[in-house]
Amino acid sequence: MARQLVECVPNFSEGRRKEVIEALVRPFRETKGCYLFDFRADEDHNRLVVSLAGEPAAICDAVLAASATAVERIDLNAHRGAHPRMGAVDVIPFTPIAGITMEECVTLARTFGERFHKTLHVPVYYYEEAALRPDRTRLEVIRKGQYEGLKEEITRPERHPDLGEPKLHPTAGATVIGARKFLVAFNVNLNTTNVEIAKTIAKRVRASGGGFTAVKGIGLALEEKGLVQVSMNIVDYDQTALYRVLEFIRMEAARWGVTVNGTEVYGMIPTRAILDSAAYYLQIDDFDPGQVLELKLLELMREEERS
Amino acid sequence: MARQLVECVPNFSEGRRKEVIEALVRPFRETKGCYLFDFRADEDHNRLVVSLAGEPAAICDAVLAASATAVERIDLNAHRGAHPRMGAVDVIPFTPIAGITMEECVTLARTFGERFHKTLHVPVYYYEEAALRPDRTRLEVIRKGQYEGLKEEITRPERHPDLGEPKLHPTAGATVIGARKFLVAFNVNLNTTNVEIAKTIAKRVRASGGGFTAVKGIGLALEEKGLVQVSMNIVDYDQTALYRVLEFIRMEAARWGVTVNGTEVYGMIPTRAILDSAAYYLQIDDFDPGQVLELKLLELMREEERS
Numbered sequence: 001m002a003r004q005l006v007e008c009v010p011n012f013s014e015g016r017r018k019e020v021i022e023a024l025v026r027p028f029r030e031t032k033g034c035y036l037f038d039f040r041a042d043e044d045h046n047r048l049v050v051s052l053a054g055e056p057a058a059i060c061d062a063v064l065a066a067s068a069t070a071v072e073r074i075d076l077n078a079h080r081g082a083h084p085r086m087g088a089v090d091v092i093p094f095t096p097i098a099g100i101t102m103e104e105c106v107t108l109a110r111t112f113g114e115r116f117h118k119t120l121h122v123p124v125y126y127y128e129e130a131a132l133r134p135d136r137t138r139l140e141v142i143r144k145g146q147y148e149g150l151k152e153e154i155t156r157p158e159r160h161p162d163l164g165e166p167k168l169h170p171t172a173g174a175t176v177i178g179a180r181k182f183l184v185a186f187n188v189n190l191n192t193t194n195v196e197i198a199k200t201i202a203k204r205v206r207a208s209g210g211g212f213t214a215v216k217g218i219g220l221a222l223e224e225k226g227l228v229q230v231s232m233n234i235v236d237y238d239q240t241a242l243y244r245v246l247e248f249i250r251m252e253a254a255r256w257g258v259t260v261n262g263t264e265v266y267g268m269i270p271t272r273a274i275l276d277s278a279a280y281y282l283q284i285d286d287f288d289p290g291q292v293l294e295l296k297l298l299e300l301m302r303e304e305e306r307s
Numbered sequence: 308m309a310r311q312l313v314e315c316v317p318n319f320s321e322g323r324r325k326e327v328i329e330a331l332v333r334p335f336r337e338t339k340g341c342y343l344f345d346f347r348a349d350e351d352h353n354r355l356v357v358s359l360a361g362e363p364a365a366i367c368d369a370v371l372a373a374s375a376t377a378v379e380r381i382d383l384n385a386h387r388g389a390h391p392r393m394g395a396v397d398v399i400p401f402t403p404i405a406g407i408t409m410e411e412c413v414t415l416a417r418t419f420g421e422r423f424h425k426t427l428h429v430p431v432y433y434y435e436e437a438a439l440r441p442d443r444t445r446l447e448v449i450r451k452g453q454y455e456g457l458k459e460e461i462t463r464p465e466r467h468p469d470l471g472e473p474k475l476h477p478t479a480g481a482t483v484i485g486a487r488k489f490l491v492a493f494n495v496n497l498n499t500t501n502v503e504i505a506k507t508i509a510k511r512v513r514a515s516g517g518g519f520t521a522v523k524g525i526g527l528a529l530e531e532k533g534l535v536q537v538s539m540n541i542v543d544y545d546q547t548a549l550y551r552v553l554e555f556i557r558m559e560a561a562r563w564g565v566t567v568n569g570t571e572v573y574g575m576i577p578t579r580a581i582l583d584s585a586a587y588y589l590q591i592d593d594f595d596p597g598q599v600l601e602l603k604l605l606e607l608m609r610e611e612e613r614s
Contacts, residue, residue, distance in 0.1 A: 005604070007600070032611070035604055035607040035608065035611075036607075037600075037603055037607075053600065053604055097604075182600075189592075242589055243588070243589065246589055246590070260590055261590075262590045262592040263589055263590045263591050263592065264591065264592055265594060267598065268598055268599075268600045268603065269599060269600065270599075270600045270601065271578055271599055271600065271601045271602075274581065274582065274585045274599070275581065275585075277589055278581045278582075278584055278585040278588070281550070281584065281585070281588035281589075282549055282550065282553055282570055282584055282588075283553070283567055283568075283569045283570045284569070284570050284571065284572055285570065285571055286571075287572060291574065291575055291576055292575075292576060292577075292578055293314070293344075293360065293489075293575045293577045293578065294578045294601050294602055294605055295578075295601055296344055296575065297312070297342055297360055297404075297605065298604065298605060300342040300343075300344075301342070301608070304339070304342075
């Protein structure tokens with residue numbers, strides 16, 4: 001069997017103290033088989049977002065080590081920041097990359113959750129594909145009221161954690177752990193300063209407005225650039241290819257004589273999320289991802305590791 | 308230093324005898340660090356084309372082992388096929404993929420050539436970037452007259468091999484070894500049965516007709532499909548992105564009211580050769596190949612192997 005690869009994007013509630021950030025990131029640098037793509041500490045949000053990939057066992061070891069540091073060094077009672085949060089380790093999503101199904105990723109998230117809880121004594125909620133209750137699919141619902149609000153609320157049965165007693169860890173709060181598909185951040189900039197146009201288009205392109213099921217989006221002004229932006233998350237790029245989203249927005253914007261100035265992909269993107277669009281525009285018939293050198297090479301390397 | 312990766316596409320003069328083909332391919336399956344993408348044995352051409360990637364040392368070991376089999380099992384005096392050839396091992400190109408420059412690939416080709424010659428006593432010519440003389444850059448020039456013609460011609464000083472005495476190996480002929488950029492096979496099918504249109508466009512798009520410097524191409528009829536095709540090799544996809552070639556052909560075809568029916572990428576293609584076109588059509592600003600998950604992962608894995 002080929003080696004399994006997952007992505008993981010743990011979020012920690014620390015975006016200001018350099019030495020704590022460095023201590024949090026260290027296990028991701030030092031664990032063999034864990035590959036650190038990127039980490040972004042935001043002072044306003046007071047939050048650290050780490051992007052990793054690698055073998056499940058290596059990822060879990062590294063995330064647990066970093067979480068132990070977070071529980072030790074972060075006190076949510078003294079934490080202030082613009083981003084909603086309820087835990088020192090706020091959220092840990094696992095995403096299948098290669099050689100692993102979503103079901104296996106759910107099992108991975110639940111197994112890791114138990115180990116996390118046993119080791120750190122922090123209550124755990126499962127979300128997205130790993131949710132144990134349908135009302136806990138969405139992070140926003142679980143995190144409602146944040147650390148401060150949940151202190152009281154957690155005693156109510158409908159807000160009891162999935163693992164642990166119904167009370168928050170006194171300094172580290174609670175942690176949300178789960179499995180989800182790869183999330184692509186895709187922004188489309190429009191040649192206008194009228195933010196209402198971006199807001200209207202965002203409403204039409206997103207699932208909640210009757211648009212594409214796998215798109216979440218908002219409209220906002222890019223004041224320095226003199227443009228507006230439809231800022232989106234594509235939560236299932238297999239279902240909703242980027243080219244469809246772009247051409248839909250181009251079509252809607254044409255109603256006001258507004259054109260697309262450019263687009264941005266923020267953060268990482270899997271090759272397959274690009275291939276679909278490239279094959280559409282280049283009109284490639286029967287394009288097989290196995291023809292892409294790096295995808296094939298990774299697959300063969302993964303097979304070799306286990307043979 | 309990160310692990311180096313090269314591609315290699317050795318061509319052997321055997322496309323019919325199954326047991327010989329299997330013996331030729333075996334070293335590519337069994338050598339650790341050598342990844343076999345694909346092999347195509349063509350009976351009409353009587354030729355085997357193998358596509359590999361991996362670490363230089365592993366690739367060289369595997370290609371040498373397969374070449375020893377080819378020299379032992381193939382007699383060019385009895386070889387007939389539609390494809391031009393001059394050796395049992397006809398041509399061995401090395402291509403840089405990651406962590407290795409073209410200059411290092413040239414050194415690799417020359418070092419391998421010496422080992423190949425010393426072990427198998429087959430004369431060697433160096434071509435493309437590894438050529439020792441400017442008139443030996445092109446394979447067609449070196450191979451002119453094929454095995455049968457070169458038997459006599461090789462005694463003339465201007466056709467002496469780069470390595471070895473001026474006479475062919477009695478059964479295995481001579482071998483061309485070199486280094487070149489990755490070659491992308493890209494075909495554009497047009498909605499017409501008039502092959503003259505494909506031929507005219509092929510002439511305009513290719514370097515020899517004043518078109519793109521990195522494009523070679525011919526026009527041909529796809530009779531079963533009722534279409535014509537501009538069949539191309541893009542010999543430097545950094546210089547000439549696929550989208551420019553496609554849109555150029557679309558523009559030329561419009562002169563006859565002919566449209567593009569579809570395109571084909573034949574064989575392997577590096578992710579970077581697709582990114583350029585995806586970024587153009589999706590209008591992505593400042594897209595960094597480091598954002599592509601699999602490219603980043605391969606880079607981090609290569610670094611880890613050597614650290």
